[in-house]
Amino acid sequence: MKFSSQSSILGSSPIAGYVTKVFVFGIDLTFALLAITSALLITGEFELARLNLLLTWGPVLLLVFRFISFFAFRTYLIIIRYVGEKDYKNVFYAISLASVCFFLLLRFIATPFKPQEVLPIVLVDYFVLLFLSGGSRIMLRLIFDKLRVQGVNRLNTAIFGAGELGSMLDRVLSHNASHNYKVVAFFDDNPRVHKKYLNGIRIFNPELSFARVVKQYNIKFAIIGINNLPEARRVQFINNCLAHQVKVLKVPPMENWLNNTLNLGQLMNIKFDDLLSRLPIELDQRKISTDVEGKVILVTGCAGSIGSEIVQQLLPYAPKLLVGLDQAETPLAEMGLALKKYVTAGVFLPVIADVRDSTTLQHLFEKYQPEYVFHAAAYKHVPIMEYFPLEAVRTNVKGTMNLARLAVQYRVRKFVMISTDKAVNPSNIMGASKRIAEIFVQALNDQATHNTQFITTRFGNVLGSNGSVIPIFKRQIEQGGPVTVTHPEVTRFFMTIPEACQLVLEAGxxxxxxxxxxxxxxxxxxxxxxxxxxxxxxxxxxxxxxxIKFTGLRPGEKLYEELLDDREGTLPTHHPKIKKALVRTNDYAYVTELIDQLVVLTQNADEETLVRLMKTIVPEFTSQNSVFKKLDIPEKSQNT
Incomplete structure (x- = not known):
């Protein structure tokens, strides 16, 4: 485990490096002469006549031994600003080896010293030289660090974690000029280290002293320097920092370090994802691998937030071919570049196509014969779809029907559809269109005329996805505000993109x-x-x-979302984060007739007739803040 920084030493001239080597080597030899001189004086009760012994062969030979050992252990190859443990060890080994050789020589060969003086002279010389050579390196390092930070306005920083990672983080910060952090305090939950010092810095109990220390030391930043910190404790510490206007940074996981080395540029800001207190998801890797390895897979909407993550999570399972379908040209091109090695290897094939175009889809199914389909293509923005219900039905309903029917025709083994919590008791066009797609694939699954398994996954908002609230808030904050919120009581479920896609694979x-x-x-x-x-x-x-400015609920927007209808229950599965919804069944012939009529209605501009039929297919669809509120089916008829 190492730390590094982008330093000016990379651009140092060869002449400067040579001068440093000669300087360090010369200093060490000078110290060697001073050490043997001190040894002779100390063991001889400071009789100056004993200095004549320096001209005998013993001290001269010792200096030769020192020269050879310093050269052999390369003690001169140091960078003063980064002198560390290995450099001190090299000095120790070099001095120890030369002293041992000198002692053995004096024991077995006639010497200019009295026999009883041999061991004291060797020991005094040894410890004096260790002190001088080791101490000089420490002193030069301290002087360099002091000169380097003079005039630099650094922000007081605390490190959470007084263990190995926290200690190393403090050392690299103190030895690097290319940052604005000055470590003034450590926090650690371990009571055995409270009130102790690490690298000269006090360690505090965060539970008892956090507010006082932040105020006393005027702390502006906190860096989390603990490996495998429990999620709940990490979130608690971050929230505590935020409550005291302390900005939080974190060290990336070690697997993200380059060559097992952390660069200070890799320190990351805390994101809202870090406050969700999510435990890592455990997947049935063997089952997923069995399903995916060597198979042809189709992912629709592959250039979107969810689709692209599904593609990236599937590729490590070694499919024979992964066909990525999307109608967005630029994102698809960017994805092809990002996954160039898979494209070159013939494993990933980006394809421009529209799920509404059944003819093009049939050509793709005919040519590639996919065995698994992950259907993520959809229009998802609630306010926009409220103004364009025809487009919502064309993509979310007709597109799904096209793919599902082709999946049956070409004997696809599994068809996994990505749905949304907005399909539950929908209050908008987008949610209703996704609920109709759910109804269709479920009803189709129950037909005995095929073996394709249709599976639906339903989850809430995904953090950081295209058009989600996180990037919108971030942009508003960068622009100085205000941050716009529709209503003070509005709530949403959130999940990270990788987490959602992992569960999609597991559910599938x-x-x-x-x-x-x-x-x-x-x-x-x-x-x-x-x-x-x-x-x-x-x-x-x-x-x-x-x-923060409240703007009012947008068309089709609810105050809160639901993952289940009030009339639906759930059954547990073997995975603690996935439950099976107990939903109402629908007659295939009946719902197909209605949905086919709905698709036909998209060919004209009669939006009210189309939305009225959507409310017939999904009786619980009650419009909110929408011009289609007038079409709502009366409460009484919904319950009959």
Missing amino acids: SMGNGGEIFVFDMGESVKIIDLAEKMIQLAGLTPGQDIT
Whole structure:
């Protein structure tokens, strides 16, 4: 485990390096002469006549031994600003070897010294030289560090973790000029180290002393320097920092270090994802590998946030071919470049196509014969789809029907559809269109005329996805505010993109057809709390540095989302984060007739007739803040 920094030494001239080597080597030899001189004087009760012994062969030979050992252990090859443990060890080994050789020589060969003086002279010389050579390196390092930081305005920083990683982090910060952090305190939960010092810096108990230490030392930054810190404790510490206007940084996982070395540029800001307190997801790697390895897989919407992550998580399982379908040209091209090695190897094939175009889809199924389909292509933005219901149905409903029917025709083994919590008791066009797609694939699954297994996965908002609230808030904060929130009571479920896609793969692997799998999204989050945390993560104070403005609910928007209908229950699965929803079954012939009529209606511009039919197919669809509110089916008829 090493640390590095981008330093000017990389550009040092050869002449400067040569001068440093000669200087260090000369200093060490001078110290060697001073050490043997001191030894002769100390053991001879400071009789100056004993200095004549320096001209005898014994001291001269010792200096030759020193010269050879310093050269052999390369004690002169140091960079003063980065002198460390290995350099001190080399000095120790070089001095020890020469002293041992000198002692053995004096014991077995006639010497200019009295026999009883041999051991004292060797020992005094040894310890004096260790002190001089080792101490000089420490002194030069301290002088260099002091001169280097003079005039530099650094921000007081605390490190959470007084173990190996925290100690190394402090050392690299103190030896590097290319940053603005000055470590003034350590925090650690281990009571055995409280009130002790690490690298000369006091260690405090964060539970008892955090607020006082932050105020006393005017701490502006905290760096988390603990490996395998429990999620709950990490979130607690971050929240404590944010409450005291302390900005938090973290060290990346060791697997992300380059050549087992951490560069200070890799210190990362805390993101809102880090506050979700999520435990790592355990996948059935063997089952997923069995399903994917050597198979042809189709991923629709592969250039989107979810689709692209599914592609990247599938590729390590060695599919025979992964066909990535998307109608967005630029994101697809960028993805092809990012996965160039897989494209070159013929494993990943990016394809421009539209799920609404059944003819093009049929050509793709005919040519590549996919065995698994992950359907992530969809229009997802609630306010936009409220204004364009025809497009929502064309993509989210007709596109899904096209793919599902082709999956049956070409004997696809599994069809995994990505749905949304907005399909539950939908209040908008987007959610209703996804619920209709769910109804269709479930009803199709129940047909005995095929063996394709249709599986639906349903989850909430994904952090950092295209158009999600996180990048919007981030941009507003960077622009100085205000941060806009629709309503003070609005809440949402959140999940990270990798987490959502891992669960999609797991659900797809465990499903046998007909299931709607619901993911454990944790506790719902108030959007205003999210906004305040993001402002604090930026090192600012909500309401002072950045204001929060309420704009009112948008068309089709709910105050809160649901993962299950009130009339639905769940059954557990073998995975603690995945449950199976107990949903109502639908007659295939009946729903197909209605959905086919719905698709036909997209060919004209009669939006009200189309939305009215959507509300017939999904009786629980009740519009919110929408012009289509007038089309809602009366409460009484919904319950009949």
